[in-house]
Amino acid sequence: MEERKSSTAPWILAVLVGLLAGIGGFTFLYAEGLSYMSDDPKVCVNCHIMTPQYDSWQKASHHNVATCVDCHLPHGFVRKYLAKGENGFHHSAAFTLQNFHEPIMMTPKNAAILQETCVDCHSALVHEQVLRGADGSGEVQCVHCHRNVGHGPMTGMGKFE
């Protein structure tokens, strides 16, 4: 008798799990979840608050040689996807909850990644003294002087011509 009474519960659970899987799967596709596995810069403007960054990158000197991920994610496979996952989580949470600082500013952790990726490509050109600051100590950041190379001088203003 006891067994019989609770036999509807598994059915309810099955329906609910199905619903969750269905809605979850649809949400994932609708949110273009798979696109985030790619390196295409257009993915970064999926959520439209990155439009000024995307637009200004197209005008800046590095747009032919480096995409978003080339500068903003580490170059090693494992660390790249770890950083992608971490940033992706923070960005999604922030954009959903709408609770982030504006203008958008880089976190110290990401600034260290940026410095590392500059040096990774330009190591043959930069001197030992610059490399010494590349540990994230912030002593010598490439973009301190070369601020315009990624996004031009005026990201976020009305400059789209």
Next chain:
Amino acid sequence: MKKTVLLGIIVVVALATAGVTALLVNIFERKSEARNPYVRLTEVTEDTTDPAKWGVNWPKQYGSYLLTAQITSTRFGGHGGSEALPEQKIARDPWLKRMFLGYAFSIDYRDRRGHAYMLADQEITKRLTKPQTGSCLHCHAAVMPLYRELGNGDAAKGLAATYKYSYQDLSKKLHDSGHAHPVTCADCHDPKTMQLRVTRPGFTQGIQALAASDAPVPHLPSVQRWREGGKKTPYDPNAEASRTEMRSFVCGQCHVEYYCSSQMPLTFPWGKGLRAGDIEKFWDATKFADGSRFLDYKHAETGAPILKAQHPEFELWSQGVHARSGVACADCHMPYERDGATKVSDHWVRSPLLNVNKACQTCHRIPEAEIKARVDQIQQRNYDLMQRGGTAIVALIDAIVAAKKSGATDAQLQPALELQRKAQWRLDFIAAENSMGFHAPQEAAMVLGEALDYARQGEVAVARLRR
């Protein structure tokens, strides 16, 4: 026990499903925000002057425009004093009143209020106790439909007709026409496409004259392109200017120096360039219809033929580092605000000092306190130099008045009177400009330096008469 666990799982899965659905809806909202920046619920045309009607379609922009009715002040600008009218500038700086004797600004000249008050403030100023012309409405009302009506469809002709009207007569026409609103959306936006555009005929004529001159305009690349392109047709800002330039031109329709009285149509004096000295040369070469020399008023005490500066924000900005770097008026005074997934230009036009985060820190990634301190330093120095100018101009007026009393003739005083005109023009140029020197600190200091020099030269000229 098993049953409880099963029920627990059902609750958890149900909650998770609810959470995922909430996320789905959130993503949907963000996506639709990005797709449809506005929904046109009502039709607006060239003749829709009531901003509230536009507000039906563009509630975010309209909402922030309404905030221009707020009382705001910064250290050197804005609405001091009571809840009612702003403080009198001529009471705070008596040298202003002394300079303006013989002109209605010596009666009533107050701190500014926001865009929402532009028409109301003009209608209650005590300057209206003296004859004022209809030209003034060019920049204080949604006047374009009236211009088109007066010019049989041609707004430029309509403007050309209005200087002969008294302010009261044209104001009555405006009110009767139902267009008695302050600045309106169509002044800067095409009602069909919402593209930025300039409408004020005074600006179009002025910028065409500037383009046709050979004055350097490195901050206006489309004017340079037009000059290099053979100048086939007159420069048309609406067709040729970039979006960045338009984000300053729309403001330059009014925040400029102009002649605005009853002897000739409203005139933007840019035919020889935008600097204080260029504009002075333009006015010096201008004659009234009767062939007499151009002036705004004769100084009541000295008789000097004075030039009154209006509010040359566009001109002074043109000389500064921000203009040179491609930073438009709207970048600092109407910075973008993010609203969900859309960007909205803040239509609460105000001092960037009241919105440092969005106005300055988009480019200047330094602490807000440091930005404010730098601005304050620039403005304080400009203020100090300007006060010295005030002392100097009063000394010159005193000297001329004393010389007149002791019998000096107008012919003898001629050089000193010319120097008063030159000095006062420059001092007023910076005093009337609404950035306390910030728009172009070095240019402002240069103009003030010249003002001081001319004022003291004038005193020397008077002193020589005594020998």
